[in-house]
Structures are given as structure tokens and as C-alpha cells.
Amino acid sequence: MHSMTGFGRAELEKDGHRISAEIASLNSRFLELSFRLPRFLYGLESVLREFLTPRLERGKVNVNVRWEEKDRPAWAFDPSQVKAFLDWLKVAKKKFKLKGEPKLEDLLYLPWWVKEDLGEAPQGALELVQEVLTKAINELNRARIEEGRRLAEDFKNRLNLISREVAEIEKEIPAHKEAYRQRLETRIKELLGEGKYDSVRVEQEVALMAERSDVTEEIVRLKSHIEGFGAALSVGEPVGKRLGFFLQEMGREVNTLGSKALAATVARRVIAVKEELEKLREQVQNVE
Incomplete structure (x- = not known):
């Protein structure tokens, strides 16, 4: 790279x-x-x-x-130009009543000291x-x-951080589903009283919520994109546009994860992943 x-x-x-x-x-x-x-x-x-x-x-x-x-x-000198300039200075000095005399260092900044071409x-x-x-x-x-080697090392470190966050999200999801069922059940009991609610209806509601919030496909695709991004780092050809594509797809999956998040801990991990993706996106712009 x-x-x-x-x-x-x-x-x-x-x-x-x-x-x-x-x-x-x-x-x-x-x-x-x-x-x-x-x-x-x-x-x-x-x-x-x-x-x-x-x-x-x-x-x-x-x-x-x-x-x-x-x-x-290396340099050319035009005496006629110097003489013309000095004559002009004399006229200007007399006409405008100027004081002082031109010095040699003043002439060094003028265009007749030109490089031979x-x-x-x-x-x-x-x-x-x-x-x-x-x-x-x-x-x-x-x-x-050499710069590409340093970028690749940085990319690998950030991919590892993203992979760890995704793994934690994957582990936390089942617990969050159960927590949601308990919260829903508790809330219904508070509203209707003990024994006055339909437990089957509660389970149906939990199942519907689980279906809507299921992120299995998103996590599978996200892992695939992370793997593809990592593999591209060792390819001996220009990969900048390919890496940009992987980042675009990862961002799409992470946004879906965030929208389906059931708990604040998952939302925080999603934000952490987004931060790393943004840093990767900035660096990938420097990759050929």
C-alpha cells in the first residue's frame, strides 16, 4: 500500500x-x-x-x-540597463527633491540580474x-x-479496536433482549396490576421487538467488511478507492446498528466505532 x-x-x-x-x-x-x-x-x-x-x-x-x-x-549583467536606471534616479531625485544615493546592494534586487537561459x-x-x-x-x-507502511499499521490498530467493540456488541445483545422483556413485563404489571396481564401477549411483544432489533445480519456484514479492509492493506496495487468503499459499507452497517440499539451501552460502543471509522476515512484519502 x-x-x-x-x-x-x-x-x-x-x-x-x-x-x-x-x-x-x-x-x-x-x-x-x-x-x-x-x-x-x-x-x-x-x-x-x-x-x-x-x-x-x-x-x-x-x-x-x-x-x-x-x-x-550563472548570471547575466546588463550595463545599459543599470545606466538607464541610475539616470532615471538622478532625474527623480532632482524633480522630487529626494535625498540619499543608490547603493550596490539596492541593484541586486533589480531584474537585470537574470539567470542565463x-x-x-x-x-x-x-x-x-x-x-x-x-x-x-x-x-x-x-x-x-514508507508512509504507506505507517498508515497500514495505524489502520490495523484501528481495525482491531473496531473489531473488539463489535464483538462486545454481539455479546451484549441477548442480555439486552431479556432486559427489555423484564422492563416491559414490569411496566405492564404497574399499569394493570399483578396477574391481570396476558403473559402470552407480552412474549409476543418481546418476540416482535427482538425481530425488529435483530442485528445479526448487520454484524455479519460488518465483520466481512472489516476482514476485506484488512486484507486489502497487503495487496501490492493501488487500493485507496477500494478502502473507501469498505469504509462506506462499514458506516452503513454501523448506522443500522445504532438505530436498532436497545441499550445505552450498545449506543456508546456504536459511537466509538463511528469515531474510529471517521479517523480511518480521513487517512484513507492519503492512500493511492
Whole structure:
């Protein structure tokens, strides 16, 4: 099981080129790819999208590629722009009666200190970018697998809590039925007096109540969904949507259990199960 959250970074130096790639992934229902590329690689975006799509199932993925040439200056300086700016400052200083002189550090924030950019993609650029992206994806996947392992452990712990609560509910139901029969009998005696009620009618009423409040099928289905959820955690393929389906079905069965609850203790256990399901639902959104 993989998480959709992760980060991978890789660098490559070859033939005088230095390329780095960063891939950051967040949870999303579908695969959403966004790129930040040097201008001369814009034309390769569609090819890179096709390259990455089969390697990423789901997630909001941001891809950032940097390219540097080892034998080219990192920054360019335009003296004519600096001179034009200083001339403009002199005019503005005189016109608005400003004080002070420009300093060198003030110039560092201005746009003529721009990074060199290649005019066109060098030969073999696509292959180099794909190579560094492959390394970054491997790092991303390692991070996602590790996060997925931690999520799976948390899921198993919460499933165990849910299973224990369901087992307790199952054990308590027969006692609650008998308690209901006794309460009903006592209430009728209070209203009609001892010996003035129909015991057969009371038993019929108890049987009808037992039929209406029977949760055997719900518990059987809930246990089945819990088992299916647990089994999916060890499947070596994307299971996020499958886990979401199991949680939806578990929630439906638990809601029915709550509506049929005969005692406050069962209702409290149902609430505890719902709390764990909600926590699982939040975490499953991060699963690929």
C-alpha cells in the first residue's frame, strides 16, 4: 500500500549539463500533474506528461526541473540597463527633491540580474530529463511506500479496536433482549396490576421487538467488511478507492446498528466505532 504523499529529488551531471528534478505529491482523487520547466523545455511538457502518467496512479503531483550548463555563466549583467536606471534616479531625485544615493546592494534586487537561459533544448535533452525524473520517481516511491507502511499499521490498530467493540456488541445483545422483556413485563404489571396481564401477549411483544432489533445480519456484514479492509492493506496495487468503499459499507452497517440499539451501552460502543471509522476515512484519502 502506497501513500499519495511524498517527495523525491534527484540530480544528474552529464556532458556538461547539470539537471535536477523534484517531485512532490499530495492526495487527490485523480492524477493531476503540473510542471515547472525551463523555457527551452516547454515543448517537451506533453511528452514528459505521457512519460510520468503510467508511473503515477493518483495524486496532485508537482514536477520541478532545473537545468544548468557548467560552462556558461550563472548570471547575466546588463550595463545599459543599470545606466538607464541610475539616470532615471538622478532625474527623480532632482524633480522630487529626494535625498540619499543608490547603493550596490539596492541593484541586486533589480531584474537585470537574470539567470542565463538556453535558447533551445540541447541535443538529447529529453533523454536526460527522463533519466533524472526516473531517479526522482524512485525516491518519491520509496517515501510513499514508507508512509504507506505507517498508515497500514495505524489502520490495523484501528481495525482491531473496531473489531473488539463489535464483538462486545454481539455479546451484549441477548442480555439486552431479556432486559427489555423484564422492563416491559414490569411496566405492564404497574399499569394493570399483578396477574391481570396476558403473559402470552407480552412474549409476543418481546418476540416482535427482538425481530425488529435483530442485528445479526448487520454484524455479519460488518465483520466481512472489516476482514476485506484488512486484507486489502497487503495487496501490492493501488487500493485507496477500494478502502473507501469498505469504509462506506462499514458506516452503513454501523448506522443500522445504532438505530436498532436497545441499550445505552450498545449506543456508546456504536459511537466509538463511528469515531474510529471517521479517523480511518480521513487517512484513507492519503492512500493511492
